[in-house]
Amino acid sequence: MLQFDDTQLKKDLSSLRIKEEEEVVEMRAQKIGMPYINLEGVSISTDGLSLIDEERAKAMKVAGFHMVGQDVSIATLREGGDDIEALTKELSDGGYDVALYLVSQNSLERAWGRYDDIRMTHSSHGSFIDISEQALKDIAEKVNKNSDVKDLFDTVADEEDNKRTSKLMEIIMGAAIATKTSDIHVEPQDEDVRLRYRQDGLLQDILHFDPATYKQILSRIKILSGMKLNLTKSAQDGRFTIDYNDVEIEIRVSMVPGPYGEGVVMRILDPAGINVGLEELGIEPFLLDILKREVDKPHGLILNTGPTGSGKTTTLYSLLKYIYNPEIKILTIEDPIEYHLDGIHQTQVAHSQNYDFEAGLRAAMRQDPDVILVGEIRDNETALAAMQASQTGHLVLSTLHTNDAAGAVPRLLGLKINPSVLGQSMSVALSQRLVRKLTDAKKKVPATPKQEKIMRAVLKRAQSNGKDIPTRFGLSYDMPEMFIYEPEPDSISETGYKGRMGVFEAILIDDVIKDILDKDPTDRQVKRASQHQGILTMAEDGVVKILQGTTSYEEVSRVVDLTEDVAEELGITGVTHTGKDEAEEKEPITNPTPPAETVPQEVEAKHEAETTTIANILSPEAEEKNLPAQELNLLVDYLKMLEDHQRNHPEQGIEQKIDQAQETILELLKHNHPNDLFLQQTNEQRVEHEIDLLMNDLNDLRAHQQKNPNQGVADQLGVIRQNIERMKK
Helix, strand or coil, X not given: CCCCCHHHHHHHHHHHHXXXXXXXXXXXXXXXXXXXXXXXXXXXXXXXXXXXXXXXXXXXXXXXXXXXXXEEEEEECCCCCHHHHHHHHHHHHCCCEEEEEEXXXXXXXXXXXXXXXXXXXXXXXXXXXXXXXXXXXHHHHHCCCHHHHHHHHHHHHCCCCCXXXXXXXHHHXXXXXXXXXXXXXXXXXCCCEEEEEEECCEEEEEEEEXXXXXXXXXXXXXXXCCCCCCCCCCCEEEEEEEEECCEEEEEEEEEEEECCEXXXXXXXXXXXHHCCCHHHCCCCHHHHHHHHHHHCCXXXXXXXXXXXXXXXXXHHHHHHHHHCCCCCCEEEEECCCCCCCCCCEEEECEHHHCECHHHHHHHHHCCCCCEEEECCCCCHHHHHHHHHHHHCCCEEEEEECCCCCCCHHHHHHHCCCCHHHHHHHEEEEEEEEEEEEECCCCEEEECCHHHHHHHHHHHHHHHHCCCCHHHHHCCCCCCCCXXXXXXXXXXXXXXXXXXXXXXXXXXXCCHHXXXXXXXXXXXXXXXXXXXXXXXXXXXXXXXXXXXXXXXXXXXXHHHCCCCHHHHHHHCCCCCCCCCCCHHHHCCCCCCCCCCCCHHHHHHHHHHHCCCCCHHHHCCHHHHXXXXXXXXXXXXXXXXXXXXXXXXXXXXXXXXXHHHHHHHHHHHHHHHCCHHHHCCCCCCHHHXXXXXXXXXXXXXXXXXXXXXXXXXXXHHHHHHHHHHHHHHHC
């Protein structure tokens, strides 16, 4: 008796239904005059598929299935509709030639099935944009100065072919790479769009162009970086990669909504940018020998401190490359991995999987590493784990956000690290800032009386603390004349600067420092206790570099307060680094200073009670006991509080609170000189320019809130807060 094969029958019926469905769809396509395709047996292009995110593709019943160059084929279950037309226009604005094909439900589901295959690859590598070596070489030959970028852009912007957007993107990216740009800023304004490049740490205006062109470029950037094309009111992050000359240059993209459109920042992570030897960082020989000695030890904790963008990661990478050899295992925990290092095992923080710095450290300990790099110490748990690792035969390198090297000690104590554990674990605290280097066209000029007075005071203090400045550098506070160097534009650089170097300081955790740890010292007390070590402070290192002609006085004073340690000698009264006067600091330590986190917690507590205003924070009583710098810090805390509140309650308008923040800044400027609040430099024109930009940003944000009170502005507040923090450091 024959046995009935139910399984085979089901397969046959299913195959028959699919065949009939394909025939029906093909007939319908012929009837409406639209191309038809059966995707069974067709290779689905993952590049084409990734042009439309999965959620939107399924909602619209579409899928990208083929892509060659800028030609894209889209499968659709429907022959038209407003959403299909909108998608086609978005892709066209991004420079793509779109062809629509009518398909069956079975074909569409087959294409959608490939999303699972590409999801991990896309999250790991992002999209690729191929710019040939020859194309970049052609751009580099044409771009000798920033004004050349505008000339190239204008030439292509007048074209009307369908490759126009691709050419404009090629110019923007190619010129940025050719000019060693670290960040590309595309900023929509009231009437036009501004393109700026960050070069050697400072933003430079490149060109302005029309909103219509920007819309096309914006679509292309979103497509390349895997962002949602139809999401315009929320911040998005993405990335893509330029594969150039066998090197993957990653582009990190951040998009933030604003009153005139979405602002874009693209960070260029060129591996060539960190290919810097330890000797090329700008570390003076005496300190360099100390760092080499400390990093050659089998255990200990080395911290590098400073604000964002001060070069901390590059220095730590250079230390890793200096000590690397095949006989040791080096493991990193980063957030995110910005550059890939050969021979070093790198891992990335994944908060969604509960893999943060602390979890990464504990996991790393089970991997038998010799050296561990932790991206940043932010809390007690990570700090304690790093200390324990350094005490168990591991060399640990990490970063910490403090203003100077001495500040690392009270910061860690503020994170509740036991003083004895800190003394046993930590080896050295390093701090740095970046300054632009002068080109050989630099101009030698006599220092002004004010500049000379400050530099002599700095050198005199260094020499009185036993630092042999004359022998080490051939300089002295009593040298007959002081000459400095100023930038002179030439064919190499329009600004007179090319490249950057560090200004450094460091403090060793020796017996003298260990003796004061249990007294909860301030950063100035730690600094005074370290003077016998002979290591230059950042101000001293900066003055040496000024007089040696490697950088200018203006550059150093832009990032380092040269008068901070010599205010008394110069007859300057006002804020000290810690907000205490010298008389108070010379007293024995009896009452420990509360950790820096106290004020934000108090402000947050007030916020939770929903009674906090600027008036509460900067009340007359507060003004009596707080100095200008502290008031500015409280304003930053207030903005952070508003930012956090907006993330949780974006529907609650804060126009009046933004207005209060503006009034507070104006009140501070009314009673204090701008240089006492921002940048700490002598270039008053630059300070005023920065303040004008800040107030304009607040004006724009307030106007946006007035028109759109229900749209959250947390991201915009964050940008403004970060700008204030950058300016006040």
